[in-house]
Amino acid sequence: NSGIPKRFLGKTLKNYQVSCKEQQDVINDAKAFLIEFSSPQGHSGRCMTMLGNTGTGKSHIASAIALCVIKHYGGTARFTSVSEINRLVRESKSYNAEYTETEIITAFGNYDVLIIDEVGVQSGTDAESRALFDVVNTRYQNMKPTIFISNLNINQLKEALGERLFDRLKEGGGLILGFNWGSYRG
Numbered sequence: 001n002s003g004i005p006k007r008f009l010g011k012t013l014k015n016y017q018v019s020c021k022e023q024q025d026v027i028n029d030a031k032a033f034l035i036e037f038s039s040p041q042g043h044s045g046r047c048m049t050m051l052g053n054t055g056t057g058k059s060h061i062a063s064a065i066a067l068c069v070i071k072h073y074g075g076t077a078r079f080t081s082v083s084e085i086n087r088l089v090r091e092s093k094s095y096n097a098e099y100t101e102t103e104i105i106t107a108f109g110n111y112d113v114l115i116i117d118e119v120g121v122q123s124g125t126d127a128e129s130r131a132l133f134d135v136v137n138t139r140y141q142n143m144k145p146t147i148f149i150s151n152l153n154i155n156q157l158k159e160a161l162g163e164r165l166f167d168r169l170k171e172g173g174g175l176i177l178g179f180n181w182g183s184y185r186g
């Protein structure tokens with residue numbers, strides 16, 4: 001039920017090929033992020049943001065982290081996108097909806113790690129960006145870490161998320177990583 005796309009189910013940090021120092025740094029940051037799950041106090045809740053070009057392995061590494069949280073730490077992980085969060089919240093308003101908006105926000109707020117892909121792809125309505133804010137803020141209050149993935153650069157991301165959300169990504173040592181090498185897809 002993790003939502004990790006089938007394509008990424010076999011991805012690990014080990015099978016991510018490292019061919020430059022920047023890639024090794026990202027792998028080290030991913031490992032440091034994961035190790036926090038084994039600390040007695042639990043994860044600090046600091047976020048991780050992966051920005052950069054297409055085909056550089058952002059979804060690969062995020063999926064590898066989610067799989068490790070599930071398999072190695074026995075935790076819960078969910079891979080989603082801004083458009084999925086918005087769709088679920090929109091559907092919760094229909095008369096025959098299975099879940100209320102509150103239930104959806106609470107569920108997203110409670111995974112040990114949540115990956116939100118495709119940040120900044122759609123500009124969306126105010127109501128939609130509020131749903132994203134509510135999810136991220138709930139996780140922030142629960143001290144649960146969130147991984148954000150985007151093709152935007154840092155200034156565009158700040159613009160797309162707004163100051164209050166952008167601030168939460170950086171809180172408590174939250175990392176913003178640039179994937180600035182060529183596409184692995186060739």
Ligand SMILES: Nc1ncnc2c1ncn2[C@@H]1O[C@H](COP(=O)(O)OP(=O)(O)OP(=O)(O)O)[C@@H](O)[C@H]1O
Pocket residue numbers: 011015016017018052053054055056057058059060061151179184185
């Ligand atoms: N360094 C690498 N070693 C091994 N496989 C890689 C590496 N980089 C990318 N890949 C593989 O290439 C494919 C594309 O990577 P991925 O989908 O993670 O890129 P992305 O950064 O999320 O791209 P996009 O921004 O288009 O979503 C995946 O199958 C991934 O496993």
Ligand SMILES: [Mg+2]
Pocket residue numbers: 058059060117
């Ligand atoms: Mg991707």
